[in-house]
Amino acid sequence: MRLTASLVAAASLFALSANSVHGYGLLGHTLTGQIAQQFLTPTTAKEVATILPASYDGLLSNAAPWPDKIKFLAQYKWATPMHFVNPPNDDPPEKCLFEYAYGGQDSVNGLYNMTATLKQFKVTPPTTDADKSTLQDALRFFVHFMGDIHQPLHDSTRDRGGNDAPIMWGRAKNNLHSLWDTLLITKDIKDRFKDDPQAYLDDILKLAKTLWQAEAKTWAVCDQGQTEIKNPWLNVTSEIKTLCPIQWATVANALDCTYVWKDYSPTKDYSAEYFENVTGPQTEFLVQKLLAISGIRMAAVLNEIYDPSNNTLLTRRREGARLPPRYLRALEQALAR
Ligand SMILES: *[C@@H]1O[C@H](CO)[C@@H](O)[C@H](O)[C@H]1NC(C)=O
Ligand SMILES: *[C@@H]1O[C@H](CO)[C@@H](O)[C@H](O)[C@H]1NC(C)=O
Ligand SMILES: *[C@@H]1O[C@H](CO)[C@@H](O)[C@H](O)[C@H]1NC(C)=O
Ligand SMILES: *[C@@H]1O[C@H](CO)[C@@H](O)[C@H](O)[C@H]1NC(C)=O
DSSP states (O other): OOOOHHHHHHHHHHHHHTTTOOSSOHHHHHHHHHHHHHTOOHHHHHHHHHHSOGGGTTOHHHHTTHHHHSTTSGGGGGGGGGGOOOOTTOBTTTBOOOOOOBTBOSHHHHHHHHHHHHHHHHHSOOOSHHHHHHHHHHHHHHHHHHHHTTSGGGGOOHHHHTTTOEEEETTEEEEHHHIIIIIHHHHHHHHHSTTOHHHHHHHHHHHHHTTTHHHHHHHTOOOTTSOOOOOTTHHHHTTOTTOOHHHHHHHHHHHIIIIISTTOOTTSBTTSHHHHHHHSGGGTSHHHHHHHHHHHHHHHHHHHHHOTTSOTTTTOOOSSSOOOOTTHHHHHHHHHO
């Protein structure tokens, strides 16, 4: 597996950006993009490279942080609410409830929107520069929102997704949101991986082949028995069976009750036992696992759009309501590498 310069750059830039990012930090987003890259088929990887700016070297890890960088430009203001969802009546840790109402701008809507855009341009390739840049932006937003929707606090309403929930981090004040965006990831890299994000990434890929292996094969499977809410792009997105942002957000939202907000206290030092719990074996390395899930799903959707023929399992149905993993073969090959 390649060590990308971007990963190292992300790590070194992290110190500068830690306070200004919302959503997984630069490092988290870079990691999800790099995980996804491992699971792209060669055809998908080539298509992705064609769409992205040449300076990205065809790497999703270079595309993933972009939406945070352009967030403050007037021309992209419409995308700002697409980094999160605020479900009404959600009140962790007592009540985790992801009641999705379609119609607003949020990450569920954003993922449908971007996926529909990617698919439409796959069917009818862009000819104008304006269309080419719409497509390029859609891919960069897609990769980014796939990361954000897996960060449990991006699917939760209380205290602005934890931004207004103070915590202690060692002896410094911080907040619950940036804990999950960045602090847990960077401390884990520092403490267990000698400050080497590549070693952290390798460990995630190793866990996907070992501890999480059975589960990992289901990550890219949507429960087809469960209806995703009707959206205006259903004519496009209903063909994409690996896309189910409401199901993803519902599961991530539930983690706010089981782990994220559990026993919340503004005076507790979250760098101690809480850190050990959510980054350690007793939660099956939850923080790392969310990055892995995000990356694998990102790859599955992209493979389904750009290389639908490279999967003999595509049409084979298992008993019951669930489809088999659509890109199981590609996934298995990547896991065996
Ligand atoms: C299909 O995808 C797998 C996994 O990425 C790859 O090894 C294989 O070469 C691809 N096959 C074709 C025909 O593109
Ligand atoms: C996605 O959202 C933007 C901004 O609201 C909109 O202009 C665009 O038409 C949407 N994309 C699709 C495929 O409808
Ligand atoms: C899907 O529906 C939208 C809006 O109704 C329309 O603009 C678009 O062309 C349709 N796409 C396809 C592939 O049918
Ligand atoms: C850590 O996990 C243990 C076992 O589940 C639990 O008893 C403890 O309260 C947790 N600690 C924190 C700070 O979450």
